Amino acid sequence: MNFFNKDDVLNAFHYRASTRSYDGDKKIPAEDFQYILELGRLSPSSVGSEPWRFLVLQNADLREKLKPYCWGIPTMETASHIVAILAKKNARYDSAYFDTVIARRGLTGEAKEKALAVYQKFQEQDIAILDSERSLFDWASKQTYIALANMMTGAALIGVDSCPIEGFDYKEVNRILVEADLFDPAEWGVSVMCTFGYRNKDIRPKSRQDLADIVQFVE
Numbered sequence: 001m002n003f004f005n006k007d008d009v010l011n012a013f014h015y016r017a018s019t020r021s022y023d024g025d026k027k028i029p030a031e032d033f034q035y036i037l038e039l040g041r042l043s044p045s046s047v048g049s050e051p052w053r054f055l056v057l058q059n060a061d062l063r064e065k066l067k068p069y070c071w072g073i074p075t076m077e078t079a080s081h082i083v084a085i086l087a088k089k090n091a092r093y094d095s096a097y098f099d100t101v102i103a104r105r106g107l108t109g110e111a112k113e114k115a116l117a118v119y120q121k122f123q124e125q126d127i128a129i130l131d132s133e134r135s136l137f138d139w140a141s142k143q144t145y146i147a148l149a150n151m152m153t154g155a156a157l158i159g160v161d162s163c164p165i166e167g168f169d170y171k172e173v174n175r176i177l178v179e180a181d182l183f184d185p186a187e188w189g190v191s192v193m194c195t196f197g198y199r200n201k202d203i204r205p206k207s208r209q210d211l212a213d214i215v216q217f218v219e
């Protein structure tokens with residue numbers, strides 16, 4: 001099935017640019033922002049783990065508190081929407097969280113046990129992420145970046161600008177959000193943030209490596 005023609009999609013990819021200056025008077029309509037969130041929700045994730053939560057930070061006081069620790073967000077006041085994406089901690093194959101993953105897939109009884117054995121081998125040996133809590137958290141964080149990309153690309157397709165953000169003090173940002181009672185730090189941590197809005201000036205066209213320098217066909 002063809003939803004778009006290639007030129008439209010490529011144009012949107014060329015147009016999307018990390019936006020560091022928004023028109024503070026232009027807000028994304030609620031319906032459009034709902035669509036962007038839906039793209040995050042529909043994103044794929046390893047073993048269907050969906051190890052994410054999306055905190056939409058619209059509170060001006062909270063944004064003010066975060067500002068000193070978010071050097072990568074020059075648009076703390078002007079971004080229409082700011083999303084902090086949380087990644088699940090300790091999403092082990094034998095956790096209560098994984099039970100919910102399995103249940104979502106409709107697996108019970110023998111099928112559930114079989115799936116869990118596969119996930120155990122996967123996490124323990126194949127991708128080897130059970131050595132440290134950090135490895136497991138980073139694995140969950142990887143999944144959140146897929147949602148991040150889909151949200152930004154889908155936003156660009158409807159003319160909404162964005163900027164992915166890793167430029168902040170993770171410790172302090174986590175602290176402030178936990179103090180605001182937004183999540184339990186034993187369960188969740190901030191993976192990445194993203195601002196959304198409408199650019200108020202032109203952005204320099206992208207520079208990228210040539211395809212020939214980054215792709216190798218192995219035949």
Ligand SMILES: Cc1cc2nc3c(=O)[nH]c(=O)nc-3n(C[C@H](O)[C@H](O)[C@H](O)COP(=O)(O)O)c2cc1C
Pocket residue numbers: 016017018019020071072073163164165166167168192206
């Ligand atoms: C995961 C990630 C984190 C980023 N963090 C920041 C950031 O904190 N502040 C910022 O201004 N840009 C940030 N960027 C934007 C990159 O600098 C930008 O994507 C890159 O220079 C390519 O430019 P383009 O997005 O306009 O094509 C980030 C990008 C990614 C993918």
